[in-house]
Amino acid sequence: MSKPGQPPKQETDRLFATERRPEDFRFDASVARVFPDMIRRSVPGYTTIIPMIEVITEQYVQAGSHCYDLGCSLGASTLAMRHGIPHADCTLVGVDNSEAMIERCEHYIALDDSELPVTLRCEDILETELSDASVTTLNFTLQFVPPDQRTDLLTRIAQATRPGGVLILSEKIGFDSDQEQDIQTRLHHEFKRANGYSDLEISQKRSAIEQVLIPETQAAHKKRLLAAGFDRVLVWYQCFNFVSMLAIKSH
Numbered sequence: 654m655s656k657p658g659q660p661p662k663q664e665t666d667r668l669f670a671t672e673r674r675p676e677d678f679r680f681d682a683s684v685a686r687v688f689p690d691m692i693r694r695s696v697p698g699y700t701t702i703i704p705m706i707e708v709i710t711e712q713y714v715q716a717g718s719h720c721y722d723l724g725c726s727l728g729a730s731t732l733a734m735r736h737g738i739p740h741a742d743c744t745l746v747g748v749d750n751s752e753a754m755i756e757r758c759e760h761y762i763a764l765d766d767s768e769l770p771v772t773l774r775c776e777d778i779l780e781t782e783l784s785d786a787s788v789t790t791l792n793f794t795l796q797f798v799p800p801d802q803r804t805d806l807l808t809r810i811a812q813a814t815r816p817g818g819v820l821i822l823s824e825k826i827g828f829d830s831d832q833e834q835d836i837q838t839r840l841h842h843e844f845k846r847a848n849g850y851s852d853l854e855i856s857q858k859r860s861a862i863e864q865v866l867i868p869e870t871q872a873a874h875k876k877r878l879l880a881a882g883f884d885r886v887l888v889w890y891q892c893f894n895f896v897s898m899l900a901i902k903s904h
């Protein structure tokens with residue numbers, strides 16, 4: 654790994670460029686090494702969503718509260734939250750169960766010049782302790798949690814959230830209409846092609862994530878967020894089949 658003060662070495666994502674045996678996608682060391690390049694070239698809107706997480710955090714963070722970034726990977730959303738928190742008495746916690754991600758994330762946090770302390774936990778977000786929260790982020794993480802465990806997690810988040818607090822939830826979504834599903838999937842694949850991915854890379858990645866990234870419709874997400882204890886849910890961003898929602902707990 655890199656020395657303190659130096660950024661971890663980042664590589665271009667070529668993980669699916671040559672023929673591989675079919676295997677489920679995992680957040681291991683080879684993914685962590687290419688992750689900034691992979692997510693920027695694969696998720697339409699990611700480069701807009703990250704700076705907006707700072708703006709939303711600034712709007713909803715409360716003095717003396719806890720802020721959580723669940724599934725923080727290398728800390729892009731964690732750092733956006735950090736820059737949006739003006740209170741020195743807030744606690745910011747990043748959680749990810751991939752050791753390779755957390756290890757590299759520590760370096761990025763150390764290189765950032767904000768003074769707010771960040772606690773990183775290498776833990777399962779289904780088990781991590783949550784309390785007294787004002788802003789929680791699930792930036793493209795819930796999609797990797799098995800669907801039958803999503804309600805429990807969102808209920809725990811809602812219960813831990815103060816009145817007036819929020820959850821920022823970004824997800825790859827699915828559509829009820831097969832026609833819309835086909836159009837949005839095609840546009841997403843065109844986005845990847847425009848970013849230099851080949852047809853082989855697109856199709857091998859698609860097979861690798863099929864069993865681990867389970868999209869749901871926007872309606873299913875809204876319904877679950879309300880059932881979990883949030884009072885208002887709105888979509889603040891959509892690009893093709895990728896959306897970001899804001900779930901708000903009333904005062």
Ligand SMILES: Nc1ncnc2c1ncn2[C@@H]1O[C@H](C[S@+](CC[C@H]([NH3+])C(=O)[O-])CC(=O)[O-])[C@@H](O)[C@H]1O
Nearest residue numbers: 680724725726729730749750751777778792793797
């Ligand atoms: N049960 C779990 N417990 C803990 N971590 C988990 C779990 N399941 C998945 N993860 C972690 O969630 C992260 C999802 S990536 C988030 C991007 C980041 N938010 C960003 O804004 O750059 C999104 C993507 O790759 O599409 C990975 O680091 C997993 O290890």
Ligand SMILES: O=C(O)C(=O)Cc1ccccc1
Nearest residue numbers: 691692695696825858862866
């Ligand atoms: O690459 C894709 O096709 C995606 O749907 C997004 C993605 C981004 C990073 C890891 C897994 C999935």
